[in-house]
Amino acid sequence: MVVGPITGCGTESAVNETPGTSTPAVQDKSTDIVVIGAGGAGMTAAIQAVQDGAKNVVLVEKMPITGGNSVRSTGGLNAAPTKYQERDGIKDSIELFVEDTMKGGHNLNDESLVRTLAENSAAAVDWVNDIGGDLSVVGMFGGASVKRIHRPSDTSAVGPMLVTTLNNKVEELGIPVLLNTKAEEILVDANGAVTGVKVTGEEGTYTIKTKAVVLATGGFGANAEMVTKYKPALAGFATTNHKGATGDGIVMAEKIGAGFVDMEQIQTHPTVNPTDQTIYTEGVRGNGAILVNKEGKRFINELETRDVVSEAILKQTEGQAYLLFDQEVRESLKAIESYIKGGIIVEADTIEGLAEQIGVDPANLKETMEKYAGYQASGSDPDFGRASMEFPLTQSKYYAGLCAPAVHHTMGGVKINTEAQVLNTDGNPIPGLFAGGEITGGVHGGNRLGGNAVADIVIFGRIAGSAAHAYVMENGGTTEPTIQAAAKPAEAKPEVEANYKDGTYTGVGQGKGGEIKVEVVVKDGEVIKVTLKDHAETPGIFENAEEGVVGEIIRKQITEVDAVGGATMTSEGIKAAVAQALEAAK
Structure with a gap:
């Protein structure tokens, strides 16, 4: 990862100077494109812009690390049709992808954005793999008609792989990343066109003059006040979001007249450990796990959409359930190992032993498991209509993890068109402003399908990066590079005396x-x-x-x-x- 200051040019700003002191003013900076947010969408946008020929791109990130919520993603990237699906004999299409996404979003989605997502999805998988990533295993996720989610070949969580890949490419391309630097305001001229970004970093507060801005600040799932403002029913809910997901981009965009859509559409993830907020990837259910309540009984088709499963869990005793699987499921998905190492999964050699550990009725749980094994063998689930049942769940050992819904994804955000241009309240593009990822609304409608978030950040991140570069070229073109990536920090040196034994x-x-x-x-x-x-x-x-x-x-x-x-x-x-x-x- 490239971290460090950018070289200054232009006039000096006095915003950091206190009257009567000798504190020097902070020099303003200049670049062609500022990407606000160094999560998955932001890094993707910056990389794509440079790949298209952009010379002056800088990433601004308020947190001390890159990755945002993307590093926490556990599932994969939905795409169709791909060579990996063809390899596995999976018949899929852009039309089916669109149909599933619209249905999953209760048809509140902007279909033009959904179609853009689907049409660019196969290329997104190839792009990630071309820059050093690994999306080559195809699995089943809730809301999809067929196996469509693309994951790492070792079946580990997608987020760490993706963020590591993007970090490596950012460093390879020499893109400056300003960590611990908060974007405060997007500046526009009298005609509403973007002219700069006011930021506060370790140097103080200053302006980065720019021709184009890509908003990639993510959602607002970690801002409890904003969540309850738009959806009061979620008051008191825990969140799976990292602490930086506070809606900064929403606030900045609103001040310059951006339009918004679906702000009240906030998704809960159904399977989150209530103790440490670890997300159990939907791949666990997709690979065969079931959900049982505290009475030891199934209560839902586990592969229903997130909103349906979340609502069903909340109706159970204490609003919680157990994610239950066996040794075969464990061996099919590497991501499970982190849950076991983290101590949030209990295990036993027998179903009765597992029932005792989690405090459910052994007879009920045994009956549930035997009935499910029969359904799996027959290929029909008359109780809840589950179609994909990968394993009978009869292979010792047996495992269970407590779960409950938590605020996960904010589907609403700034309104964009298919070129990732941010639209104002009149529906017209704000000149020089683009956006991608969870900061945007319209792609997911009333409910996001698992696997569509990673698709969203890569696809619309790429579109935003390309569109920002094209805008720069159409409006005077790029200049000679004035922003340089800093060298890696020198090895830390002690600043105090110590007295340890050598x-x-x-x-x-x-x-x-x-x-x-x-x-x-x-x-x-x-x-x-x-x-x-x-x-x-x-x-x-x-x-x-x-x-x-x-x-x-x-x-x-x-x-x-x-x-x-x-x-x-x-x-x-x-x-x-x-x-x-x-x-x-x-």
Whole structure:
């Protein structure tokens, strides 16, 4: 990942100067395209713009790491028809993709956007794979008529793979990423055309003058006040969103007259662990898992759309259910391993033993499982009409995870057209403003199908990046590069004296995926190196925690440092492991 300042040009701004002090003003900057938000859609847009020929693109990200909600995505990318579907003998089409998406969204979707999504989906899979990604396994998800969701070949979660791939490409292309930099305002001229973005970063507050802006700030699922403003029934709900998903882009767009659509359409994900908000990917159900209530009985077709399944769970005892599967399902999906390592799955050798562990009636659960095995064998589910039943769920061991709905995706947002141009309240494009991903509305209607979010960020991210570059070229063209990606930060140096015993020490802490083992090197009384030797943390997340936490520990020579946002459990695990290692160095 490329991180660092951008070189200045143009006039100086006095916004950071306090009267009567010698604090220097922060110099304004210039570029051709500013992408606000370095999640999946934002990085995709920046990459595509550069691939199209853009020379001056900068990513602005308020969080200390890239990835946004995208890194948390567990499912995959819906696409049709693809060579991978053809390989597996799956018959699919653009028309069926459109039909499923419109039906899943209760026909509130903008069909032109849905068709754009479907028509560009196969190319999106190829694009991700061409830049180093891995989307080659096709599976079943709720709301789809056929197997359509494309996932990594090792059946792991798609988000970490995608974000790592995008980070690597951003770095390869030399695209500057301004972390810890919050976009405050989109600036426009008298005609309403974009002229810049006011941002606040480590240097202070300044303006980045630009010809085009791509809004990729994500949704507002982590902003409880905004969620309840648009959908009061969700007051008190937990969220699966990272803490930066607060609707900043909504606020900025509204101030310059952007139109909005479907703001009240907010989706809950049905299978979220209520303790730590881990999302159980729909791939678990798609690969064969069932849902049972606290009485040990099924109550829904598990492959119904998210809104239907969420509503059904909320009607059960305590508004919760258990996601239940067997050894065959576990072995079919690598993503399950992270749930087991995280301690949120219980297991037993027998169904009765599992019933005892989760506190449901053993007789009821055994009857439920035997009945389901019979339905699977016959290929018919007369109780709930489930069509895809991959396994009979008769292979020991047996597993269960507690789940409940949580705020997951905000389907509403700024109104865009098929060229990813943001439209104003009159329905006309705002010159120079484009958007992609969860900041936009219209693609998903009243309910998003699993697998369509990743499709959305890649497809409309690419369209927005291309459209922004085309707009720049049509309005004076690009200039010589004035923005440079910074070199990687130098190795952290201690800023305080310490008095540890020289040597190499090891320690263990508890992260999100299990134990984290570290090796700490002390020289001349100071910690000079910390290395993660063994862990099961999520790729695309642990690297940021490792870089941020380790750098602060070395700089401050203490372990009581701030955790990295979006990687709190990993950060705490590293800190605990280093603290344990340093006990032996005192």
